[in-house]
Amino acid sequence: VDGKTVGWLGLRKHERLSHPLDVAYLKEQSKVFYLAGIAMLMLVAVVSYFLSKNMLSPVKQLTAGTRALTSLKFDTRIDVHSKDELGQLAADFNEMARTLEQSEQLRRQWLTDISHELRTPLSILRGEIEAMQDGVRETTRQNLDSLHSEVIYLSKIVNDLHDLSLAETGALPLNKKTIDPAKVLRETIKLFETKFAQDQITVFDELASDQRVAFEGDGDRFTQLFSNLFENALRYIDRPGSLRIWQTWGENRLILHVEDSGPGVPEESVERLFDRLYRVDHARTRARGGSGLGLSICKSIVEAHGGKITAANGQSGGLRFDIDLPLISDKNVGM
Ligand SMILES: Nc1ncnc2c1ncn2[C@@H]1O[C@H](COP(=O)(O)OP(=O)(O)OP(=O)(O)O)[C@@H](O)[C@H]1O
Ligand SMILES: [Mg+2]
Structure with missing residues (x-):
């Protein structure tokens, strides 16, 4: 400063390790570092392999399960019992499959019941009409009346079914x-x-x-x-x-x-x-x-x-x- 030297800035010459003990120590250290590095890498690889396997397996199961449900296999269940989000998802999936299975059963039962319900009056009608055609039963006014009431009964069921199915889809026409x-x-x-x-x-x-x-x-x-x-x-x-x-x-x-x-x-x-x-x-x-x-x-x-x-x-x-x-x-x- 103003021609005066106020301080020095210098670079120290790199000191080469010359002592054999120092050199050996340094080599030993680098070897340990490399080994530790490799061990870490392997550990990470193994852990991530298992992690991804653990994560992917339930995901795979869920995907397969969803496909099965789509093709109407309602008895599908997923076998995942972990306590994490995937486990919860699997439990929810199983619950959904159970509900679908039940409603499918109800639908089948309903179809069976209703076809039975329609079959009875239909077979009565058929029997009576055939008896009249064969001359086993007389075609009297009274017999025709009984056929007629059977037809009325049938059409009431059909109308009721129609109303019910409309109501079920929220389409019951209401003239409010x-x-x-x-x-x-x-x-x-x-x-x-x-x-x-x-x-x-x-x-x-x-x-x-x-x-x-x-x-x-x-x-x-x-x-x-x-x-x-x-x-x-x-x-x-x-x-x-x-x-x-x-x-x-x-x-x-x-x-x-x-x-x-x-x-x-x-x-x-x-x-x-x-x-x-x-x-x-x-x-x-x-x-x-x-x-x-x-x-x-x-x-x-x-x-x-x-x-x-x-x-x-x-x-x-x-x-x-x-x-x-x-x-x-x-x-x-x-x-
Ligand atoms: N007032 C009542 N007293 C005693 N039992 C009744 C009475 N109302 C209905 N029930 C019973 O409830 C059942 C269901 O009645 P619902 O009106 O749904 O059907 P249904 O009368 O058998 O046939 P539908 O009305 O379709 O011709 C009847 O079968 C009957 O056993
Ligand atoms: Mg009734």
Whole structure:
């Protein structure tokens, strides 16, 4: 600085190791380093081989399983029990396969049951017609009437099946308008008046006669719903019998109740009443012409309107149906 030397900067000459002990030590060290390097490399290779094998094997199984499911082999299961995400995925896969297998079984059962259901009236029809063709049975008005009622029974089943399959895919056509379900219920009672009187069934109509409800629904479907309940009453309750019909209100809900005088159904059957093709007593009810679809249709209709239908054994010893319907606004006035 300003011509003065204030410091020195120098490079030290590289000191060669000349001592044999130092040289040997350095060689030894490098050898150890190389060996350690190679050992590390091998370890990494082995570990990654096993890791990838462990990871890939479940992935392979999952891929194969998915392919099997795609080709409808629903009994496929994956044998992976690890506790990691892959294990969880495999468990979920197995659960999904189980659900699919069950629903496939139900579908097959349903097909078997329904074809059986259609076969019986068809074979009756065929037998009767052939007997008439062969002259074994006379072609009288009465015999034709019995054939006709068998055809009506068949077409009812087919129509019910059609409705059910539409409801299942969420495509039940609903012609929605503002209606009062209680009013539709009362009109349906009128339709059944003569039949009830003939069968010594008294109807106690305790519905409010003057009310304003705002409910969006298909009136014809509600007539169908109540008709199914009334047909059941005509078919299954003891004579002389009675029906009590009333309503209650929930928060923005209207609940319709229909209770008959009995004999009701065993407690273990109550839950299953709404199952398709379910009948409490096969032999007895078939003789009376039921196919076990009526109540499942009732359920579909109510659910398509956002409501709920439940059955319970009532105090009278008969069955009570509660139909719980959501109203569209709070402008409703209960009476
Ligand atoms: N009010 C009732 N009292 C006693 N048992 C009933 C009553 N309603 C229904 N059941 C029983 O529930 C079963 C199912 O009824 P559901 O209406 O679904 O079918 P179904 O009457 O047999 O045939 P469908 O209505 O399709 O002609 C009936 O077979 C009957 O055993
Ligand atoms: Mg019925």
